[in-house]
Amino acid sequence: MSGPLERILRDAHFRMDLFPVSRDRTFLAHAAVAPLPRPVVEAVTAYLERAGREGQFDLLCPGLAEDVRCLAAELLGVDTEEIALSPSTSASLGTVAGALRWQAGDRILVAADDFPSLLLPWTSLREQGVEVATLPYRDTPVGTDEVLDAVDHRTRLVVVSTAHFVTGRPVADLSGLGRALRRRSVLLAVDAIQTLGAVPVDARDVDFLAADGHKWLLAPAGMGVLYVRRALLEQLRVPVVGWHSMDDPKRYTADGVLAAGARRFEPGSLNVLGLLGLRAALRLLHEVGVPAVADRLGSLRRTLVAGLTGRGYQVPGATEERWSGITAFRRDGVDAEDLARRLLAGRVVTSVRRMPGPGTAHIRLAPHYYTTDEDLERLWTRL
DSSP: OOHHHHHHHHOHHHHHHHOGGGGTOEEOBTTTOOOOOHHHHHHHHHHHHHHHHHOSOGGGSTTHHHHHHHHHHHHHTSOGGGEEEESOHHHHHHHHHHHSOOOTTOEEEEETTSOHHHHHHHHGGGGGTOEEEEEOOOSSOBOHHHHHHHOOTTEEEEEEESBOTTTOOBBSOHHHHHHHHHHTTOEEEEEOTTTBTTBOOOOTTSSEEEEESSSTTOOOTTOEEEEEOGGGGGGSOOSSOOGGGBSOGGGOOSSSOBOSSGGGGOOSOOOHHHHHHHHHHHHHHHHHOHHHHHHHHHHHHHHHHHHHHHTTOBOTTTTOSSOOSOEEEBOTTOOHHHHHHHHHHTTEEOEEEEOTTTOOEEEEEBOOTTOOHHHHHHHHTTO
């Protein structure tokens, strides 16, 4: 366990100062919208106070956007020029849908029964004669062979999430999947919002990756990142071109050239408050270290699975060695919404998600690295 994380778990006062939410509740809903750590809150409020006195100008936070791109690139193992800043995962995937040059008969394979934003960006392409097919859901990690078996000669793009939004089912080998698809000249787009900040994510072998910051990254909602593999940039359209898309935005003219990197997909002024919060969150995450976070979440997952199955609950992926930071559970005869309300009354914050369609509701647990064993005791005494 790393030094910063060890101190967070050992020193209750330090933990409560850094994560104010931990003062009076067990927060197990980071897969929904996370509470903000103190450095994130301070970064945003300090800007607001100064902007109120002096006005909103770039000089208040020079280099902010580039700082965030650099931190995000380091997190993903890619180059800064391959990172664009985006207001949401949905917006990023929509950018990808609009950037690729489609032909009638092209086929997109999308993982089924996941969060709607995984599917919706592609549906309008049906008007251009593009087929959108789905890969059936199972409570086992998404395997490379499983995906390849569903790919045909018309498949141009595969779209997966790094973890299912209800059950937390992961992709078994994201890099291996990306390499295997590239050998078949098939692109891979990834929604990483349910793992980025929770486990190491290497984007070098995928073509597109999108994530907002408001879950595991512990940043404000409304600001995220889009990774675009450099080799693809000149093949892509820029669906929305604005002054920020240009190589030199401060020329304030419309006769320039597009930015050389993925920044060309940023058409206009960025969400400064979101960027300030995301920068502070990424700095904190880099200080703690993603490998240490992943180790801690793996330990918490094992504890949760043992405790839940021992109490008679059904847990998707309970027997899998590798899973995500999400642990979902249910039991016949137990109303998930009612149980979640009772847990909340006992200061245990969870979320309830239902599989798409007529699926069964699950209570979804998503602790983070600052969750302690004492926090889980509060859960156990209320189940």
